[in-house]
Amino acid sequence: MxxxxxxxxxxxxxxxxxxxxxxxxxxxxxxxxxxxxxxxxxxxxxxxxxxxxxxxAPRSLPKRVRELAVYRAATVVGCSWCVDFGAMLQRLDGLDVERLRHIDDYATDPRYDRAERLAIAYADAMTAQPMTVTDDQVAELEAEFGRTGLVELTHAIALENMRGRANHALGITDQGFDAACAVRLGAGR
Missing domain, CATH: 1.20.5 (Single alpha-helices involved in coiled-coils or other helix-helix interfaces)
Structure with missing residues (x-):
């Protein structure tokens, strides 16, 4: 409640x-x-x-890349509502929600490709307290996604941080939209 x-x-x-x-x-x-x-x-x-x-607005990044980064930000912030709702949206969009259970292992798990790994690592760096984003990381993301994609990714992760922190502060928790919300929260810290 x-x-x-x-x-x-x-x-x-x-x-x-x-x-x-x-x-x-x-x-x-x-x-x-x-x-x-x-x-x-x-x-x-x-x-x-x-x-x-x-x-x-988003049109530059593949949806799966953007949504994985957003989902990761939600898990790191610890917003169970965002995790629950995000998993449902990914399922409704036809994305593979089963691999969300393995997101903690994204760096080595073969379920994730290079672009997805870069985006998830960026979500971790942007969501960390204090932030740990580096110049090299941004340069690598720009090379992978272009400036338009990098701005889109940055915006999506920042927006999820805002939403997740607002929901967490107001005590809004998962509503049972999707079973994938069983993913462990607070990952990547």
Missing amino acids: PRIPAVPEYEAGFFARLVLRYARRRFGAVPEPFAVALHNRRVFWASLVADAAHEW
Whole structure:
């Protein structure tokens, strides 16, 4: 249960209720961060618009690379909700969620290719406290993905850090969207 309760759907207002109903149809349940954010309607709508833009904008990286890096950031931050929801999104996108169980071994596991290893290592470096990103690492990522891809990857990892830390602070935990959420949290530290 979150530290502050979700706003009940009947108190959400007409347009927000439409969003919550759409989310329930798309995901099988209303994502709790949505319902908690409704305590501040302006933040709710700003987040909704931003999330739609963030879903639309990425086009440079292969989806599997971006989503693995985002998933890794969620596990390192320790956001069980993000891990749960992220695994479901990867499954719905047809990505191999079974290998998420082996993400701690990404550096040597043959399930991960070079591009994925670079992206996951970057997620680790960006999420570490303090950050451990190096010039050499950024140069290697730029050589692999180009500047456009590097910016996209950096943005996706940073966004997941923000989401994961916000959910963790508000006590929002997994909702059971996907069985792959059994992955150990706090990895890579």
